[in-house]
Amino acid sequence: MDNDDLRSMGWRERLYIIIFFTNTPAGKRFDTWLLVIIFASLVVVLFDSVAMYSDRHGPLLDGLEWLFTVIFLIEYLVRIYCHPEPRKYIFSFYGAIDLLSVVPAFIALVLPDAEYLLVVRAIRMLRVFRVLKLTQYLSQANFLLVALHGSKQKIIVFLLSVTTMVLIYGTLMYVIEGPSNGFTSIPMSIYWAVVTLTTVGFGDIVPHTPLGKAVATMVMITGYSIIAVPTGIFTAELATAMRADSLQHKCPSCEKLSHEPNAAFCSRCGSQLFERNAER
Amino acid sequence: MDNDDLRSMGWRERLYIIIFFTNTPAGKRFDTWLLVIIFASLVVVLFDSVAMYSDRHGPLLDGLEWLFTVIFLIEYLVRIYCHPEPRKYIFSFYGAIDLLSVVPAFIALVLPDAEYLLVVRAIRMLRVFRVLKLTQYLSQANFLLVALHGSKQKIIVFLLSVTTMVLIYGTLMYVIEGPSNGFTSIPMSIYWAVVTLTTVGFGDIVPHTPLGKAVATMVMITGYSIIAVPTGIFTAELATAMRADSLQHKCPSCEKLSHEPNAAFCSRCGSQLFERNAER
Amino acid sequence: MDNDDLRSMGWRERLYIIIFFTNTPAGKRFDTWLLVIIFASLVVVLFDSVAMYSDRHGPLLDGLEWLFTVIFLIEYLVRIYCHPEPRKYIFSFYGAIDLLSVVPAFIALVLPDAEYLLVVRAIRMLRVFRVLKLTQYLSQANFLLVALHGSKQKIIVFLLSVTTMVLIYGTLMYVIEGPSNGFTSIPMSIYWAVVTLTTVGFGDIVPHTPLGKAVATMVMITGYSIIAVPTGIFTAELATAMRADSLQHKCPSCEKLSHEPNAAFCSRCGSQLFERNAER
Amino acid sequence: MDNDDLRSMGWRERLYIIIFFTNTPAGKRFDTWLLVIIFASLVVVLFDSVAMYSDRHGPLLDGLEWLFTVIFLIEYLVRIYCHPEPRKYIFSFYGAIDLLSVVPAFIALVLPDAEYLLVVRAIRMLRVFRVLKLTQYLSQANFLLVALHGSKQKIIVFLLSVTTMVLIYGTLMYVIEGPSNGFTSIPMSIYWAVVTLTTVGFGDIVPHTPLGKAVATMVMITGYSIIAVPTGIFTAELATAMRADSLQHKCPSCEKLSHEPNAAFCSRCGSQLFERNAER
Secondary structure (H helix, E strand, C coil): CCHHHHHCCCHHHHHHHHHHCCCCHHHHHHHHHHHHHHHHHHHHHHHHHCHHHHHHHHHHHHHHHHHHHHHHHHHHHHHHHHCCCHHHHHCCHHHHHHHHCCHHHHHHHHCCCCCCHHHHHHHHHHHHHHHHHCCCHHHHHHHHHHHHHHCHHHHHHHHHHHHHHHHHHHHHHHHHHCHHHCCCCHHHHHHHHHHHHCCCCCCCCCCCCHHHHHHHHHHHHHHHHHCHHHHHHHHHHHHHHHHHHHCECCCCCCCCCECCCCCCECCCCCCECCCCCCCC | CCHHHHHCCCHHHHHHHHHHCCCCHHHHHHHHHHHHHHHHHHHHHHHHHCHHHHHHHHHHHHHHHHHHHHHHHHHHHHHHHHCCCHHHHHCCHHHHHHHHHHHHHHHHHHCCCCCCHHHHHHHHHHHHHHHHHCCCHHHHHHHHHHHHHHCHHHHHHHHHHHHHHHHHHHHHHHHHHCHHHCCCCHHHHHHHHHHHHCCCCCCCCCCCCHHHHHHHHHHHHHHHHHCHHHHHHHHHHHHHHHHHHHCCCCCCCCCCCCCCCCCCECCCCCCECCCCCCCC | CCHHHHHCCCHHHHHHHHHHCCCCHHHHHHHHHHHHHHHHHHHHHHHHHCHHHHHHHHHHHHHHHHHHHHHHHHHHHHHHHHCCCHHHHHCCHHHHHHHHHHHHHHHHHHCCCCCCHHHHHHHHHHHHHHHHHCCCHHHHHHHHHHHHHHCHHHHHHHHHHHHHHHHHHHHHHHHHHCHHHCCCCHHHHHHHHHHHHCCCCCCCCCCCCHHHHHHHHHHHHHHHHHCHHHHHHHHHHHHHHHHHHHCECCCCCCCCCECCCCCCECCCCCCECCCCCCCC | CCHHHHHCCCHHHHHHHHHHCCCCHHHHHHHHHHHHHHHHHHHHHHHHHCHHHHHHHHHHHHHHHHHHHHHHHHHHHHHHHHCCCHHHHHCCHHHHHHHHCCHHHHHHHHCCCCCCHHHHHHHHHHHHHHHHHCCCHHHHHHHHHHHHHHCHHHHHHHHHHHHHHHHHHHHHHHHHHCHHHCCCCHHHHHHHHHHHHCCCCCCCCCCCCHHHHHHHHHHHHHHHHHCHHHHHHHHHHHHHHHHHHHCCCCCCCCCCCCCCCCCCECCCCCCECCCCCCCC
16 A cells, blocks of 8 residues: 555545554554654653652643643544544554553653552553554464463463462461561461562561471472473464464465365365465 | 253252253352362461460361361262262262361260361362363363473483482581581471472571582572473473464375464465354 | 293393393292392482481481492392393493492591482482383383484574573672672673572572563563463474384385385385274 | 694784684683683672672772773773774774773773763673683574564564554553552553563552443453564574574485485485585
């Protein structure tokens, strides 16, 4: 699609294609600028939280936040204006994210010290995915999602087992070590068990009794070994997803897409497949 | 199986099917409520251990524990009553877990300060697996168990190697660093070696001598690299288990063994395969 | 091989088969006892290092060490006596380990405070592998060794890259943070880089400057990501080794062992293969 | 290529082959010596940074650095002299690295306290790769690069997701915990989120509020689970790269594409395959 095609359309359609798609030069420029502004607004969020900068350059940072808010507000209104089904856009995931990019500055007028607005402002980062979603990364992210979806049930079984382990190990350590050694309650001990099982190991709470250290050793070995489980699940699913993709050659009669490697006949309708080009 | 089938049976049979299976609407409702009560009773265990809450709401928490105990007791007795072979149920794994859900409150009457009862109460978490075991997660957990079973011997070799490394590295660090640097005994040094090899790294004991740091570097690189071993073992076994599952039906004419999942025709000779049940 | 076979041999041959092999009932009993004694002697090493126990039970622990030394000495001499080629045994890997099990107690007579003897005593742990090596675990350990051997060159490239990263990151952090923040020298900074890259994270040395934290972030992300490399290498090699094993059916004419799955003809000599039993 | 071939060439050509290639005895000796000198010069860098050694042996270490600089300078000039296209060498990656090996000592004459020169000196480590690049490790490193290249887009998607998570979790923890608990700013909280998500866990900053610990638990479980993603991506790509390599030669009669490594006959039709060079 080139600029000539764009010129023959109405303003609203042209805007729609530029803003919501990336396959026009104007659309690419728009996305690039949007990315730059999103990252700039995130940098302002970071600086805003550092006492040294917010004290010295407070008005400047506030001004920049208002500038980005106005830009995002205009963008949001234009998106509503040019979308063929505005209602659908407004209630979509990215529509909500776009709205969230705009509101913090206005809420801050009413509630000047609302700290949680920083989180709302950080959520702007999610807009980056929309911009990139429309590029070549889509198909790659898709692979990861297919693999994650395929391993969903196995991962739930795994997370449930981890939760059980963490609960039982945590209770055990609370009983063994007790409040005098920093394990002040079972939730605290469960927090310790998560810190240890995931091999993070902050060291803010550590076992002091020999029995506690023995149990800790078991928790650590368990955590070190069972990391193999989610890795194995995901790797096996991803390998399957990638293999399935590499074998997509259409059956000429029933249009079934994926076939076994080197299959001579379609496994659904039994008709002969054309010799496939083996460019890999 | 629908409600009409259930109505034509005796009370005991109906209860058995509702309580031990999930493929009836009543059974699903029973399981959902059981899950809710199990989690509620675990939340009470957590709150009971937090000094702030147990001081303020002690009687309430005790009352709730008795409520859950009575519910679990009734459930346990009903399970015994309606099971076709009560003895078999009582001595099964889940029968023991069910009994353990009931006893802590009664033991607490005799021994009011027995802290270890908290662990017994936490074991209730395992009941969650029974409830879920009867649903669609079964087959997925099965995959993981098949893979774990297949890699059992390799994992024993791996764990034995880790034990040897940890023992020798621990002894080495005890000799190098000595009690003055926190390595007070060989068991303590082995604990440190486990903390380091599993990449947990609490930081409660750290090497102080240059030679100790050099050995620690080796321990860390070793731990970082050999995590590949259990992961590789499990991934390879899981991939094999998944492939084996997707490929088990013989072609009746050419005797080709492995086919694509849900293939209706043999991809080598084109003859029709027997329709397999695709419950997955 | 049963007891009758053993009785028809000379004493020396019978001892040789009992001690060096496990496929006789007597050999299995011998190995079991040897394992028990090795672990008992290791437990004595552990207790010996704990001040509390060595102070109170010093003579008992010394006596036990002498008991185990005498047992190991007799075993060593018997092994030399009954081996068909004693010289070959003495200079083999396990021959050296067996000798090392005996010497510490005698050296301790001359040098009573030689702490490093603890390490020599801990090396006894390696004898466990000999005992197990002769059982069913052999073939499984073999898989791991084949996979490790196959990935040797890739692992060297990986370790060299890690060494380079750790050297450059370490030097960088020394220059950025400097001795005042705990990075007292480049070797110390390299130690920190290893602690961080391997995701151990003791926390004994941490960056304090913003730039140091930024570089630390890069080190951590790097370490978190590149663990995929050894895991990927080993998994791919192990999967290859396991697939190769599952495909071992002998060619009737050229005796080639491993063939492609479902191969109808030998890929070395071209002769037809017998239909294989697909029990896996 | 043997010494006779070398003797028939001119000096410049002989030098070029000795210095830039390794398949001559002289070239191998040259590379070995170069490796020794590079490592020796790196050891000097390490010792130079340890206060104890640089105070006591300062002049010796400076002298050695000058010695290595002169050697590297001569080597650099000889490389320029004998290379057929000197300009191409000078502006190549390794040409730049070679120059960087020489400059620090000269800059130190002008700016005696320039600490960052240590980093420049550490970069010499990269020269090791050139020496090894010309040996058998090349093809192995190539596999890793092919796999990394193939997974580039997936890894960018992964890193972007991690960045988003770290940004949002970091902001959340800053709002929950606040400056009084060590989370002094959002950049600091993001640093904490990276430390936790990558399972490094220094423990210099830890959550103190119950809500903060709950969020930290989520960060840790996330970090523990998603490490499966880069590992899965890389493993799947590497397995594909390895399989592709072992399977590239067409059967001349039935056109089957993939065969076992070193197969001499097609396993489908039994016809002879072209002999391939089995240098692996």
